[in-house]
Amino acid sequence: MRKKGSVSTINDNNCRSPEVIVDFECENDMLFIVIANIGLSSAYRTSIKFDREIVDSNGRNIASMKIFRMLEFAPPGKKIRIFVDRFSSYVARKQPQLITADISYSDKRGQRFNDVIRHNLTVYSDIAEVKML
Secondary structure, eight states, X not given: OEEESSOOOOSHHHHTSOOEEEEEEEETTEEEEEEEEOSSSOEEEEEEXXXXXXXXXXXXXXXXXXXXXXXXXXXXXXXXXXXXXXXXXXXXXXXXXXXXXXXXXXXXXXXXXXEEEEEEGGGGHHHHHHHHO
């Protein structure tokens, strides 16, 4: 759900706007949070708020890390991958698997964007089980 801070008409400028996403990747039982600018221009002053705490194996709330509070600059194609935990350990510790990320950022003209992305990590359970056999 993408909301722009001004009039939303489709034109060349909108096609070239930044688009910052937050995703979760599960690879070989390793769970990562990914911040990426998949848009065609740079994103500025990105902040991400999660609706739940995301606690790693050391007991640290990853959702409170500085990178989520204010990422000043993300050029097109920028991808930041943050290790959370082994997926099997994350689930065993009864960490949240339904997580919503609220993402805010600007383009170089100062136009604000806000996206809300919902994640259901239970979809990785089958993958993790198969790889662990």
